[in-house]
Amino acid sequence: MPMEIVRIPVLSDNYVWLVHEPVSGETMVVDPAVAEPVLAEADRRRWRIGQIWNTHWHPDHTGGNAAIKAATGAIVTGPAAEAERIPTLDRTVREGDRVRLGEAEAQVLEVPAHTAGHIAYHFAEEEMLFIGDTLFAMGCGRLFEGSAAQMHANMTRLAALPAETRVYCAHEYTLSNGRFAVTAEPGNGDIAERLREVESLRASGEATVPTTIAAERATNPFMRASSVEALAALRAAKDNFRG
Template sequence: MIEVVRIPVLEDNYIWLAHDDVSGETVVIDPAEAAPVLAEADRRGWRIGQIWNTHWHGDHIGGNAAIKAATGCLVTGPAAEAAKIPTLDRMVGEGDVVHIGAVAAHVLEVPAHTAGHIAYYLPEAGIAFVGDTLFAMGCGRLFEGTPAQMWTNMQRLAALPSETIVYCAHEYTQANGRYARVAEPDNQAVIDRMREVDALRAQGQATVPTTIALELATNPFMRADSVETLARRRAEKDIFRG
């Protein structure tokens, strides 16, 4: 129903193209840069109609202006961060719904990494674009929020159907997994997953997207049993050099 294409840019960012075969519409999620996006869409013969931003950081909105100028697309992003995203056409928050073709994407407010961070959940397609809130085996740094907010985010995302495919915006899995082995040294699922991750990275392959089920089994932040545990793990991960 929705085809999602990964575009690696910068050092470890992923831009996502989501394409609806029925309507022919394409959405760009968190474009750090414009040129690779325009080139990939052109190569596939896809028409870019929208950009969806999850938060204001430059490595998520840096391509907005040039893509908008080239395609005339509509830019959607968090209302709470509108002052920091000058290219926004449509400001959204919790409970709002946007569409790619006829497929609905529900906006979830997931603040902590930034104060107004949002995610886009497409239940019909079984996918979610989570920006820098949930990573494979990790979560975003708490630049503008609190451990309690991130705890709430983890619980909300954990409640999505386990088969939900999760598209995060960075290739952080290997570093996150090294910490996960320290946080939960007896978790065999973490050990097994890291064998796969290390093998993929050795071949230069991506380790995302992930799934809610996989994160429930191996992500020390989603698996934290309290706000206090998440706060301690986040503080440890911030200085972890393993």
């Protein structure tokens, strides 16, 4: 039976992911910015949250940890490199570690650049990736604590994952990213077509994620960047983009 994944929009543009493994009945939440909508959705579905998985320390990814933990007794897992900045952590993980949700197993990938200890959770068998703020639909995270070289390495690594892999990022940034992407690659017809689709979805109030590795290979300028220098130039341009 496939895992059930619920997208919970919170704050201005965050997505919290509620993940249920039906064989065991176990449920976890990825990067809860706040607690109340997450607890309410789990209660509505009669799911009991047993775990919280954090990708990095930023408050809009960890702000709900304490309240969810208090309400459910959930075990909180997150990056070892950022343990001092996530006081609610019960378990720290690093590159190559394995974490389980019932019958499903994910591998921890270290993907620093947005923050120094940023991690992702890759369910290889289920072809799912919870990537936090490293990779977005048609974009990538800002380089707050890392380098363009690190982000370029991340993009190369993620591009090598199976094309069908579904990518669950933590923000609804696709419209802005798409508008930038068409300026970065004006001759890319795939980007132009995808932007039209995104504009239609957002006009209807619909979400644009999850995305897939295949879609990002074709339409994400950061994943398509040929060098560290090219990615650095794109990131600098995007940081100043007002589109």
